[in-house]
Amino acid sequence: MFITRNMKMADAIHHNHLLLPVINRLGIQLGFGDLSIEQLCDEKGIDIDFFLMIVNAFLDHDINKTMKLDNVSVEQVVVYLKATHQYYLERMIPEVENRINALIQHSDIDQKQFLLVKNFFEEYKHEFYAHLKHEEQSIYPYVLEVNQANKIGKLEEDLLQKIQNEPIDSYAEEHTDIESKLFDLKNILIKYLPESKDSYLRNQVLNALFKLENDLNDHSRIENMVLVPMISVMENELLKSC
Amino acid sequence: MIILALPTYVVRKGLESIFRELCTQKKIHSTANIQELNQYIKDSETRLVYAHSSFIPDLQTNYHRKDSCKIVRVIDEKPKELLEEAFQSDILYLNDDEQSIIKNIKRNIALTEKANEGSSEESELSEREKDIVREIALGKTNKEIADNLFISAHTVITHRKNITKKLGIKTVSGLTIYAILNKLIQMEET
Numbered sequence: 390m391f392i393t394r395n396m397k398m399a400d401a402i403h404h405n406h407l408l409l410p411v412i413n414r415l416g417i418q419l420g421f422g423d424l425s426i427e428q429l430c431d432e433k434g435i436d437i438d439f440f441l442m443i444v445n446a447f448l449d450h451d452i453n454k455t456m457k458l459d460n461v462s463v464e465q466v467v468v469y470l471k472a473t474h475q476y477y478l479e480r481m482i483p484e485v486e487n488r489i490n491a492l493i494q495h496s497d498i499d500q501k502q503f504l505l506v507k508n509f510f511e512e513y514k515h516e517f518y519a520h521l522k523h524e525e526q527s528i529y530p531y532v533l534e535v536n537q538a539n540k541i542g543k544l545e546e547d548l549l550q551k552i553q554n555e556p557i558d559s560y561a562e563e564h565t566d567i568e569s570k571l572f573d574l575k576n577i578l579i580k581y582l583p584e585s586k587d588s589y590l591r592n593q594v595l596n597a598l599f600k601l602e603n604d605l606n607d608h609s610r611i612e613n614m615v616l617v618p619m620i621s622v623m624e625n626e627l628l629k630s631c
Numbered sequence: 632m633i634i635l636a637l638p639t640y641v642v643r644k645g646l647e648s649i650f651r652e653l654c655t656q657k658k659i660h661s662t663a664n665i666q667e668l669n670q671y672i673k674d675s676e677t678r679l680v681y682a683h684s685s686f687i688p689d690l691q692t693n694y695h696r697k698d699s700c701k702i703v704r705v706i707d708e709k710p711k712e713l714l715e716e717a718f719q720s721d722i723l724y725l726n727d728d729e730q731s732i733i734k735n736i737k738r739n740i741a742l743t744e745k746a747n748e749g750s751s752e753e754s755e756l757s758e759r760e761k762d763i764v765r766e767i768a769l770g771k772t773n774k775e776i777a778d779n780l781f782i783s784a785h786t787v788i789t790h791r792k793n794i795t796k797k798l799g800i801k802t803v804s805g806l807t808i809y810a811i812l813n814k815l816i817q818m819e820e821t
């Protein structure tokens with residue numbers, strides 16, 4: 390199902406509750422009564438087309454179908470991606486961690502085996518932080534720079550060098566896959582840790598992991614399939630013009 | 632990925648819902664557009680295509696693809712003289728009875744799933760694969776593993792692929808935990 394402007398925001402959430410953090414990051418908090426998406430976006434000063442694109446990209450995984458890249462604003466995409474990073478750091482990663490800790494405290498299985506899980510996630514966290522930091526400190530600023538140069542139609546010498554040496558495609562190639570480890574962790578919890586008397590706390594960890602993975606998949610898709618192609622086009626135009 | 636290409640809306644949607652009932656694979660796309668269909672056929676993820684007979688003349692299947700993609704022709708009416716004919720998995724007759732249609736679809740889905748996952752039934756590691764997991768868990772590189780086990784680096788890579796398929800674990804740290812939990816190595820060794 391596609392989310393449209395006349396739909397009530399509440400109905401969109403009832404359709405798929407995983408949209409909750411997505412609309413939060415786009416600037417909408419709960420308590421919106423019976424307002425439609427259009428009314429709500431108007432009220433909050435949110436670009437409705439952008440809103441609909443992000444939400445539909447999250448639901449329907451085929452971005453090429455849901456997004457028209459020509460009229461997407463790079464600044465908006467970057468703001469959204471950063472807000473998503475923030476949400477991972479402040480909410481989703483701590484949520485997984487808390488649940489792993491709860492699992493360890495109350496488990497009837499050998500402590501050592503669960504410590505493996507904790508260490509594994511600890512290691513993952515470091516990789517995850519490094520990934521986000523690299524994007525925020527190098528990639529996003531570069532992206533904004535290219536976008537700005539493209540807007541004013543002027544290419545400074547140092548940006549030209551950056552485009553020649555490290556175009557956005559080189560980021561795309563190296564864009565590490567930060568979902569693999571989550572995938573492994575899920576299988577370890579589902580299949581390979583010994584059977585426990587009660588799985589509730591283990592389920593809790595898994596629920597948090599599935600949620601994080603789903604959200605992360607959407608985030609990486611926007612980076613790879615929206616940000617990269619948009620910037621790649623701009624780079625080529627800038628190179629041609631000089 | 633499975634593609635259903637049929638010009639009639641109701642038929643397309645109907646077939647799609649039968650597919651969704653019969654198979655767990657999430658990626659099923661339906662289209663009424665020949666260009667889109669040709670685009671999908673080029674995609675290496677596409678394993679199975681049901682194309683209506685009216686699309687067949689414009690189908691572009693002559694480019695090079697390493698992996699196989701099966702194309703099933705969808706025909707509106709089963710000719711009367713064929714009524715008693717033996718089962719064919721590469722043709723689907725829309726006016727056929729429920730049983731035959733389900734049989735055709737199930738057969739073809741099973742084919743694509745085999746092509747996808749190799750032997751998805753088998754998940755037990757072989758002794759050789761266990762050796763390799765042990766080495767990976769001890770932090771060895773492909774080259775070192777090859778030398779230690781007297782096999783080629785290429786063979787090591789093939790084994791690693793199969794291990795990942797069987798266990799659903801891709802990373803070195805993940806395999807290390809697997810190795811410890813299954814006592815392939817001692818925790819102290821890591």
Ligand SMILES: [Fe+2]
Pocket residue numbers: 470474521524608612
């Ligand atoms: Fe990111």
Ligand SMILES: [Fe+2]
Pocket residue numbers: 520524564609612
């Ligand atoms: Fe990323």
